[in-house]
Amino acid sequence: MEVLKKIVKGCLRQNKADQHRLYTLFSQKMYGVCLRYAGNYHEAQDILQEGFLKVFEKLHSFKWQGSLEGWIKRIMIHSAIEKYRERIYFLSVEDFRSHQGVYLENQAPEKIALDDLLNLIQMLPDQYRMVFNMAIIEGLNHKEISEILSISESTSRSNLSRARSLLQEWILNEERILEKAI
Amino acid sequence: MKADFFRLDDEFREAFENFKARPPASVWYGIVDELPVNTSRRKIPQVWFIAAGFALLIASSISLWVYTGSHVELQEIATLPPDYGHNNTILTGNKTDSLLLADANDKDGTNIEKNNPSVKVAQRLSKEILSSGNISGSPAIVSSLEGQVETVLPSIVFEEIPEKATPVAKIQIAEQSIVFDFDQQEVVRPRIDLGGHFAMQYSFRSMSHDPSLLTSSSLPGVENRLMTFDAGISLTLSTRSRLSLQTGINYSTMGQFVNSIDVLSNPDLVSLLALNSNKLLDNAQTILTSHGFIRFDNPGMSSAINESTGALTSLNAAGLGQLSQLELHDYGFMQMFSFIEVPLVARFRMLDHGLHMHMKGGVSASYLVGNNVFAGQGNLRQSIGQTFGLRKLNFEGIAGVVMEVPITRNISLQLEPTVQFFFFPMIDGFTYFGRSVPYSFSLFTGITYGF
Numbered sequence: 001m002e003v004l005k006k007i008v009k010g011c012l013r014q015n016k017a018d019q020h021r022l023y024t025l026f027s028q029k030m031y032g033v034c035l036r037y038a039g040n041y042h043e044a045q046d047i048l049q050e051g052f053l054k055v056f057e058k059l060h061s062f063k064w065q066g067s068l069e070g071w072i073k074r075i076m077i078h079s080a081i082e083k084y085r086e087r088i089y090f091l092s093v094e095d096f097r098s099h100q101g102v103y104l105e106n107q108a109p110e111k112i113a114l115d116d117l118l119n120l121i122q123m124l125p126d127q128y129r130m131v132f133n134m135a136i137i138e139g140l141n142h143k144e145i146s147e148i149l150s151i152s153e154s155t156s157r158s159n160l161s162r163a164r165s166l167l168q169e170w171i172l173n174e175e176r177i178l179e180k181a182i
Numbered sequence: 183m184k185a186d187f188f189r190l191d192d193e194f195r196e197a198f199e200n201f202k203a204r205p206p207a208s209v210w211y212g213i214v215d216e217l218p219v220n221t222s223r224r225k226i227p228q229v230w231f232i233a234a235g236f237a238l239l240i241a242s243s244i245s246l247w248v249y250t251g252s253h254v255e256l257q258e259i260a261t262l263p264p265d266y267g268h269n270n271t272i273l274t275g276n277k278t279d280s281l282l283l284a285d286a287n288d289k290d291g292t293n294i295e296k297n298n299p300s301v302k303v304a305q306r307l308s309k310e311i312l313s314s315g316n317i318s319g320s321p322a323i324v325s326s327l328e329g330q331v332e333t334v335l336p337s338i339v340f341e342e343i344p345e346k347a348t349p350v351a352k353i354q355i356a357e358q359s360i361v362f363d364f365d366q367q368e369v370v371r372p373r374i375d376l377g378g379h380f381a382m383q384y385s386f387r388s389m390s391h392d393p394s395l396l397t398s399s400s401l402p403g404v405e406n407r408l409m410t411f412d413a414g415i416s417l418t419l420s421t422r423s424r425l426s427l428q429t430g431i432n433y434s435t436m437g438q439f440v441n442s443i444d445v446l447s448n449p450d451l452v453s454l455l456a457l458n459s460n461k462l463l464d465n466a467q468t469i470l471t472s473h474g475f476i477r478f479d480n481p482g483m484s485s486a487i488n489e490s491t492g493a494l495t496s497l498n499a500a501g502l503g504q505l506s507q508l509e510l511h512d513y514g515f516m517q518m519f520s521f522i523e524v525p526l527v528a529r530f531r532m533l534d535h536g537l538h539m540h541m542k543g544g545v546s547a548s549y550l551v552g553n554n555v556f557a558g559q560g561n562l563r564q565s566i567g568q569t570f571g572l573r574k575l576n577f578e579g580i581a582g583v584v585m586e587v588p589i590t591r592n593i594s595l596q597l598e599p600t601v602q603f604f605f606f607p608m609i610d611g612f613t614y615f616g617r618s619v620p621y622s623f624s625l626f627t628g629i630t631y632g633f
Contacts (some may be wrong), residue, residue, distance in 0.1 A: 013213060014218065027532055031209075032201035048205055049212045117197050136191050137198050168190055 006067060011059050023052060026069060030076045036133050037080035039122055050078040077138070082147065084126050120167055127151075128163035135160050207475075213573070226452035231575060235547045239526055242427055351534040377430075377596065379628030385410045385436035387608075389472055389618040405472060408516065411437040412624055414523070422533040426540070432525065434548070436620055437518040440471050473517055473608040474569040476555050517569055519608065520552030527580055538586040538594075546578040546602070573610035578602045592633075598626035 007025070010018025018055055032047050038044035053063075054075050121129055130149060134140040140148075142156040149156070386407040414432030527544030555567045582600035589595055603621040 016214070016217075019213075019217065021184055023213065027205050027209070029200075031203045031205040032198070035203055036201070045205060045209050049216075050207075052183070053214050053216050100630075114197050114201070118201075121194070121198075132194075136194055139622040159217060164190060164235050167194075171190075 005064075008059060010054060010061070019056060022128075023057075026072050027052070029069070033073055033076045033119055034080060034139065036121055038083070039129070047076065047083055049150065050083075050089070051076040054079060077134075079131065084130055085160065086131060099141060107130065112131065120170055123170075127157050128166065131156050131161040132158040151168045173182050203438050210256065218624070232547070233547075235524070235526075235577075237543075239429065242526060242528075255385070287432075312333040324467050331521045369473075373420050373632050375416075375420065375594070375632045377416045377418065377628050377630030378414070379416060379598070379626045380413045380598070380626035381411065381598075381600070382627040383410050383436070383602075383622040383624030385432075385620065386438060387472060387618045387620045388603075406439045407437050408518075410437060410438045410518070410521075412622075412626070416628070416630070418529070420529075420629065426529045426531070426545070428525070428527040429531060430525060432523040432546075433519045433520065434622075435518060435552075436622055437516060438471070439472065440515045440517060471517060471569075473519075473600040473620075474571045476515065476517065476569050477567050515566070516556040518552070518554050518556060519550060519569075519572070521548040521576075522551050523578070524546045524581055530585055536588075538584075538588070539585065542580070542582050542583040542584050542598070544580045546580055548576045548578050549602070550574050550576070569608075571609055573606060573608060576608075577605045579605065586630075592631055594630045594632070596626070596629070596630060600624050600626055 003023075007018045007021050011022055030051065031044065034047040034051070035041070035043040037045055051072075055072050058075070061070065121132065124132060127149070131145055134144070134145045134148065142153045142160075145151075145156045146153045151159075161168065197328060308490055330629075384407055392486060412432055412434040414430055414434075416428050416430035418426055418428040420426030495560050523545035523546045525544055527542050529540040529542045531538055533539035550572060551566050554565050555569060557564050557566045580602050582598055585597045587595045587597075600619065604619050605619050608620060609618070
């Protein structure tokens with residue numbers, strides 16, 4: 001903890017080495033979060049970059065009342081939501097329902113590889129992906145999700161349900177293809 | 183169905199709860215670019231450096247011009263005997279075209295030039311006054327600055343000589359007769375020398391290692407000096423005084439040789455030396471050195487080096503056939519940078535007996551014009567990429583000795599052992615290895631022609 005506080009102090013003094021240390025400590029985990037919320041790798045990198053810039057900008061407001069990792073993670077998720085909001089002005093959710101074919105690489109019959117699960121999440125329409133991540137991975141309830149995403153609770157429920165259906169459908173399709181092949 | 187959903191939820195939750203992935207290096211570089219600059223070490227806009235350089239150049243030129251324009255070197259031509267009641271000396275100056283009567287204790291004329299009223303300056307006998315005939319043939323009346331008649335010069339007689347524009351003054355002092363020919367008095371003007379020079383130089387960098395950085399301090403074993411060159415033309419403005427000012431334009435190269443190359447997929451986390459195996463080298467793109475990060479022009483090349491971790495022989499597998507002729511000890515990379523330099527150097531003449539020896543010191547504005555990374559050395563080298571993240575404009579300090587051997591009245595040979603050191607690192611921004619600043623030692627040889 002002391003080391004972490006030292007690093008944060010250095011970041012507040014805009015010490016480049018400390019900023020890099022903080023980035024090194026959390027970048028891999030946060031990139032994992034960004035990959036889940038983004039539609040692709042490029043977008044995840046944008047979110048990570050913008051997120052860390054916000055972290056350095058707002059670090060003075062972190063009061064050590066919770067974990068630093070949790071605080072950074074929230075900033076990353078908010079960056080992802082901002083990115084998503086930028087896009088919804090141009091594309092409706094339904095535009096993404098045309099995703100049909102899914103190709104799962106390295107699939108083992110009993111367990112799907114992590115890369116493939118990520119691939120599936122990234123293929124979900126933006127809003128479904130947001131809701132799915134918040135509900136299933138972060139464990140938020142629909143009331144919280146509806147407030148964060150400015151949607152109704154019923155929309156949140158429906159989005160989650162559709163996301164699950166799509167994911168399951170894609171996985172089952174692939175399993176059928178594999179069974180036939182065997 | 184619901185059970186299936188729960189199974190699906192669990193699968194995703196389990197997979198992504200502690201999901202980590204290594205972001206590419208470009209993310210950190212993007213962050214560094216956007217981060218505000220530390221106020222205590224605020225970056226000064228380059229335009230101010232350029233403006234300061236020009237201001238310095240102009241100020242120095244004006245100073246030199248004023249200095250050479252006003253300074254009079256006086257030459258004693260006679261001392262009045264005590265009979266005349268004054269301890270005075272007749273002097274002539276290189277700029278005044280006059281005969282001056284000065285206090286003998288002020289032979290260097292400093293006080294004459296300053297018109298110091300405490301010094302008894304008898305008279306400036308200008309060419310115009312002397313040639314007007316008003317005092318010709320008669321004892322010249324010399325007055326002090328206060329206007330009192332103090333003494334009488336020995337007779338100054340002017341002889342008209344048809345082919346001469348100005349009469350020759352004949353000064354009779356007791357038994358001594360002095361002829362003073364104005365036309366033969368050479369007015370010394372500032373001399374301008376145009377020269378060309380060339381130097382092989384030993385170029386490297388000094389590195390102050392920051393122990394707080396992630397990377398190790400073992401780079402000295404990996405990066406090595408390089409022989410480069412510097413060539414250019416110079417313009418030297420010199421006076422009869424010891425000071426001269428030199429400027430010009432140079433094309434200079436510098437760099438370093440990097441051996442034991444490892445290619446990093448993510449230079450944020452791994453030191454250059456830390457990778458001596460093929461681990462972590464998937465998707466390798468970048469080589470990190472103290473002078474910046476190298477990227478390959480040919481993306482395919484990264485994998486070739488990736489497999490070899492620096493062994494040049496396996497570069498052949500990437501189709502670089504000609505490199506096979508290199509010896510194994512030549513493997514590595516050469517980071518080469520070229521600059522256009524505009525120096526401003528002051529020289530002070532220390533020794534003036536046949537061989538002129540000057541001390542020199544100055545600054546140079548150096549603009550980066552070339553940036554290449556080569557595999558191998560010598561004729562067999564092959565350009566493979568560039569170094570990124572470099573500072574375009576840098577400044578150098580220059581110090582050294584100039585040994586000047588006059589060949590004829592106008593031509594001189596020069597030999598100049600010189601050290602040049604950059605004020606700022608090559609990298610413009612964050613560095614993983616501490617502060618690394620280039621320097622060079624060179625022996626310039628040149629020839630100058632004086633106008």
